[in-house]
Amino acid sequence: MKSILCYLFFFIPLAYQQTHAQVYFKTEYISSTSYKDEENKLSGAKGDLKVIQGGFRIPLSVKMNENNRPTAWAIGCGASHASMNNKKLPETLCPSDMLNLQIGLTHTRPLNAKWSMLATVGAGLYIDSDNLSKARWDNILGQGAIVFIRHLRPNLDLGVGAALNNTFGYPMLFPAFYFNWRLEGRYEVNVALIDAVRVSVGMKFNNHLKLSLVAEMDGMMALSERNGKKMYFTxxxxxxxxxxxxxxxxxxxxxxxxxxxxxxxxxxxKRSLKEYFSDDDESDPHFRLGFYCSLGIAWKF
Structure with missing residues (x-):
């Protein structure tokens, strides 16, 4: 099954438990590696990936209760641009540039001592950069979600709900999940399923340096049209x-x-539910293992 998980639930983490404003910037690079087609065969093509992204999250109002849980409204906005230096890989298989722009509004409130509710709504533009001047409604993805979160322990939250978006060209409901487990102190562990799967194990050397081993998922998407058919590239x-x-x-x-x-x-x-759940023996076209590096900066105020 072709996965677009990180787009189905993009706006869920925009402001949960966040009581401060934040501006962030990040640049990423993945080295050039060989490309394998749907039959898992080397095609002679290869490519790298360069991503620049940034955005902000601003709480509009925050009120804490006696259990230190917020009733809050927050707005978030983000932009990402990806460029791919593809060789011997036609545009019909992989675009050279993509642009993603998103904005979302999030509301969270405690329901009682053990439960909280998280609701979010937003929209985004997902397009090949070469076709930016041809942007239209088909390149807009609307999203919304509501999740009910159970606070099992002070460091463990588990939630379930529903997400609504038009990834397949019409509004559809999908299950939405929330999981966050953390240990804090000199040694830190965090396992989260919020916008994607993110795992980190780290150690604080002092107040200015922390070293972590991380495993996480990220990505971008472009909504387009090929030969008169609505498609998405992920x-x-x-x-x-x-x-x-x-x-x-x-x-x-x-x-x-x-x-x-x-x-x-x-x-x-294809932007169709049938295609998404199609059961075939072909693998997703992909690039082979590559080197990764990124540099970010985040300012809280």
């Missing part, structure tokens, strides 16, 4: 690596990640 990648994070003062952090991408899928597919 490029998703798994990152495994080491992340030193430098903290300056109480508000500025600079994470640097060095590692590998053991999986990086890249393919076009």
């Amino acid at each position: 490029q998703q990648y798994v990152v495994v690596g080491l992340r030193p994070e430098f903290t300056l003062g109480k508000s500025l952090s600079i994470p640097l990640t060095l590692g590998i991408t053991p999986a990086r899928s890249a393919f076009y597919s």
Whole structure:
């Protein structure tokens, strides 16, 4: 089954448990590797990936209750641009540039001592950069979700709900899940299923340096049309690596990640539910293992 998980639930994490504003910027690079087709054969093509992204999250109102849980409204906005230096890989299989723009509104409130509710609504533009001047409604993806979160322990939250979007060209409901488990102190562990799967194990050396082993998923998408048919292109990648994070003062952090991408899928597919759940023996077209590095900066205020 072709996965577009990180787009189905993109807006879920915009502001949950966040009581401060944040501006962030990040740049990523994945080295050029060989491309395998649907039959899992080398095609002679290869390509790299460069991503620049940034955005902000701003709480509009926050009120904490006696259990230190917020009733909050927040707005988030993000932009990502990806460029791919593809060789011997035609545009019909993989575009050279993509642009994603998103905006979302999130509301969270405690229902009682054990339960909270998280609701979010938003929209985004997902397009090949070469066709930016031809952007239309078919390139807009609307999304919404509501999740009910059970606070099982002070460091363990589990939630389930429903998400609504028009990925397949018409509004559809999908299940939405939320999971967050964390250990804090000198040694930190975090396992989260929010917008994607993210796992980190780290150690704080002091107030200015933390080193973590991370495994996480990210990606981008473009909605387009090929031969009169509505299509989407998705490029998703798994990152495994080491992340030193430098903290300056109480508000500025600079994470640097060095590692590998053991999986990086890249393919076009029809915008239809039947195609998404099609059961065939073909594998998703993908790039082979590559080197990964990223540099980010986040400012809380």
